[in-house]
Amino acid sequence: MRHMIKAVGSLALGGLLLGQPALAQSPKVDPATVEAAVKGVFGHAPAEWQQRIVQDETQKACSLYRNQPPADVATAITERETKNVVLPADGKLLGDWKSGEKIAQSGYGGRHTDDPKLPLGGNCYACHQLSKSELSFGTMGPSLLEYGKIRKYGADDAKAAYIKIYNAQAVFPCSNMPRLGHNKHLNEQQIKDLVALLFDQESPVNK
Ligand code: HEC
Incomplete structure (x- = not known):
């Protein structure tokens, strides 16, 4: 050692x-x-996991440039990733912030011991501060305290947050934030609930 x-x-x-x-x-x-x-490490993993070690175009580019792509590659990434964002068909962006808080707190899912039928978590607190009462949070991402309040609860900002959570790289190429909707880790309702966590006036994020 x-x-x-x-x-x-x-x-x-x-x-x-x-x-x-x-x-x-x-x-x-x-x-x-x-x-x-x-x-070799993935050799014993279930067949449906094997696809996860095949890099897509964006991951290849981020690996090649060590997450610091030149301007033209960066633009190509955000353009490509923006195309695969699916906005809610009913046009509603805000779900239930109480459910959003549970999703933000939960890191469940993706491990070989996790039951894929149970709801997966967003693990947002692992990287972000979101409320004043939760003392345990990571700092890889910026604090999201008062996220909606600072943006005056604007509808365009809520839409931008939906896109960010659905696919972080549609906004920031080679972001360390997972592409949670794109990867089918979170579903539409869960992302709406998280947008509500950020944009509902009653949410602990804005209190
Ligand atoms: C592995 C760490 C990680 C996780 C998990 C993560 N994020 Fe992020 N997030 C980041 C980083 C790093 C940034 C800053 C770079 C960027 O914008 O991509 C960021 C940026 C953001 C932004 C934009 C902030 C701004 O300046 O406007 C929002 C909104 C956001 N994250 C929400 C979430 C939510 C909601 C979750 C949970 C579903 C989440 N993040 C999970 C790392 C993470």
Whole structure:
């Protein structure tokens, strides 16, 4: 363990001395080698999971440019991802914020021990602050406190939030936020409930 820390330390130091990030020091790995290793790990997973390790165009581009695509590639990503967003057929964007809060709190789903028939969670608190009362939240994403209030509960902003949750990369190419609707992880009603969590005046987000 000590040796490992030392090794990592010297790698970072090497990066510093050369004025480059430590990441630039890592050896070039052949993508085919990585692919074979990932496939090997997934070998025993159920057949319906196998498709999940096949990268789509967007994932390939984000891997290639290490999540920092040049402008033309970035535009191609947001255009492609915007095309696959499906807005609610009934035109209603706001569901029930109480249900939205439960979805935001829940990280259920996607693990091999999870029952795929049970409702999946959005795990929003893992990356975002959403209410003042919940003290346990991650900070990879920005705080969403008073999200609707700040935007004066505008209908266009609610629509933008629906699109963001449906497909984060329609808005921000190579975002670390999962494409929750696009991946069929959350359904239309769940996304509406989350938009209500952000845009209902009674929601803890806006209190
Ligand atoms: C793995 C981390 C992660 C998860 C889980 C996650 N997000 Fe995000 N989210 C981010 C990051 C990072 C950003 C900032 C970059 C971007 O805009 O894509 C972001 C941005 C956003 C934004 C735009 C914020 C702005 O500045 O306008 C909204 C809205 C949002 N997330 C809502 C949600 C909701 C609702 C959920 C749960 C369904 C969720 N996020 C789950 C990481 C995450």
